[in-house]
Amino acid sequence: MTKRTTMELKRLARENLIGNYIPVIFAMLTAFFMPIALLGPFTPRKIGKLSFEWIIPALAAFILAVLGQLLVVCVVRIHILLARKQRLVYKDMYWAFFNQPDRFLSAALLLAAVFILPAVPSAFGMYYLAVQNMHAGKILLASAAVVFLAAEIYIAYMLELVYPLCIDRPQMSAVEGFRMSCTLMRGNKMRFLRLQLSFIGWYLLGVCSAGIGFLWIIPYIGQTSANFYLDLTGQLDQAQQDGGTDYEDGV
Numbered sequence: 469m470t471k472r473t474t475m476e477l478k479r480l481a482r483e484n485l486i487g488n489y490i491p492v493i494f495a496m497l498t499a500f501f502m503p504i505a506l507l508g509p510f511t512p513r514k515i516g517k518l519s520f521e522w523i524i525p526a527l528a529a530f531i532l533a534v535l536g537q538l539l540v541v542c543v544v545r546i547h548i549l550l551a552r553k554q555r556l557v558y559k560d561m562y563w564a565f566f567n568q569p570d571r572f573l574s575a576a577l578l579l580a581a582v583f584i585l586p587a588v589p590s591a592f593g594m595y596y597l598a599v600q601n602m603h604a605g606k607i608l609l610a611s612a613a614v615v616f617l618a619a620e621i622y623i624a625y626m627l628e629l630v631y632p633l634c635i636d637r638p639q640m641s642a643v644e645g646f647r648m649s650c651t652l653m654r655g656n657k658m659r660f661l662r663l664q665l666s667f668i669g670w671y672l673l674g675v676c677s678a679g680i681g682f683l684w685i686i687p688y689i690g691q692t693s694a695n696f697y698l699d700l701t702g703q704l705d706q707a708q709q710d711g712g713t714d715y716e717d718g719v
Contacts (some may be wrong), residue, residue, distance in 0.1 A: 547694035
């Protein structure tokens with residue numbers, strides 16, 4: 469299986485997005501702002517120390533964050549459709565809500581557990597070191613933060629393909645998606661890291677544009693990631709040759 473270079477994946481992403489930026493940007497903004505807007509009524513009136521009043525807002529925020537992942541799944545699917553040269557329709561924005569949403573919610577909850585649960589003891593450890601007014605404690609705190617960040621990035625890369633795999637394979641459970649993502653990313657994490665690092669200049673451009681540039685940069689990154697997934701599963705050449713055909717991946 470021939471693996472495309474970073475430059476080639478990005479070139480294809482630009483081609484995929486020509487004439488499709490508006491629906492992609494709309495989908496991205498919906499996925500970002502809708503959970504925030506729905507959280508508004510649950511925001512506590514008084515901002516102060518933690519109290520019982522924070523329980524409902526915190527619970528609402530967690531539930532909306534998980535449900536919001538269905539919108540994220542829809543955005544991922546839109547990028548995959550574009551990579552396959554398929555036409556977008558409005559209902560694609562809400563596809564995950566009507567196509568076995570329980571699988572994607574299970575995947576979202578598992579992802580949250582994978583990232584949040586290890587953070588709990590790490591956070592307590594960092595807090596303990598922070599309150600120790602010792603030079604050695606500060607060094608340990610900085611070292612722990614670096615190690616924890618590296619571990620989070622490693623896990624994120626191993627599970628990068630969970631949503632795309634579950635989208636492509638309706639019969640696949642969330643747990644199976646986790647296993648296959650880890651299998652596919654084994655030996656490809658550095659390749660994906662190089663792909664992400666190639667966008668550093670674009671991130672800087674987005675910051676210099678007061679964030680406005682990210683409206684185009686984030687879809688560009690998402691589209692390149694979708695091409696990476698199709699390339700990794702051996703579908704990209706087929707997608708380029710006979711776009712518009714519905715099919716499962718051949719992994």
